[in-house]
Amino acid sequence: MLAFLTRPSRLLPNGPIDAALQLVVVVIAYTLYQNTRGLINDQLGASQAFANADWIVSTERLLHLDMEAGIQSFARSVPGLSDAASLMYLNAQFSVTFGAMIYIYLRHNEAFGFVRNMFIGAWTLALIGYVLLPTAPPRLVPGLGIHDAVAEMTKVDPADQTSTVSKLFNPYAAVPSMHVGFSLMIGIPLARLSRHRVTKVFWSAYPVVVLFVVMATGNHFFLDGVFGALAVGISALVARRLGQLRPHAWQFGAREPVPEGAAS
DSSP: OOOOGGGSSSSOEEEEEEEHHHHHHHHHHHHHHHHHHSSSHHHHHHHHHHHHHHHHHHHHHHHOOOHHHHHHHHHSSSSHHHHHHHHHHHHHIIHHHHHHHHHHHHHHHHHHHHHHHHHHHHHHHHHHHHOOOOOOOOSSSSSOOOOHHOOOHHOOTTOTSHHHHHTOOOOTOOSSSSHHHHHHHHHHHHHHHOHHHHHHHHHHHHHHHHHHHHTTTTTTOOHHHHHHHHHHHHHHHHHHHHHHSSHHHSSTTTOOOOOGGGEE
16 A cells, blocks of 8 residues: 555655655754864864964875965955855755756666765765865965955855854864865766766866865865875765675665666
8 A cells, every 4th residue: 555655766766765864964964064064163273273284284285285376376366156155155065966866766776885985984984084184275274365256255254153064064174175085975976977078077176176175275185185085085985895795785886777668
């Protein structure tokens, strides 16, 4: 009688119950990540955050990777580019990411379990990073001459503690950069899953564009992005290992999509 709740269809590959379950899992995991991220913010950690930022600045200069000021200067010299980067920064981590996850679930369900597990692993590693390595973003570090492009565009002061958003906002959660991490976790899978050259190129380039965006807006150092990529790499290895435990559900591309003729 209730078979329709688990029966695959053209819209929901594994039926309504599975779709609801996956939604609940992702929403709970992301909510825990966001709320915990916002709580890891105290005055004692602020001094350490600036000390860690100074270490990153010194390391980048030693390795000749200190490109943030130059990238922001370029973005500000091109009419509209800085605002476009700010808009993308505001949307890349939530709208684009979760839109892509929904697309993967609906159109490439055989890869969704792997991608979901990778995200949960990366969120966990990110929280560990925020605790162990609180780091101020370039826009807050004195002497670098880097502007807060997002604040300039939106006219919203991120330091305003009276807003509801500020309660979930941690200005010292720069390492690892999960903007870069998220872009890799959707860009690489979608590039692999895409059948058309244009979309393959687009999703392959997407993480590079996001890396440019986070530096152009003054929100991350280059090395923040490197740490984000490292978190993704570790999470991908964990997701791959989990896929060996449940190959049918959690391996990337382990299952074939439901044939249209078999859908009801």
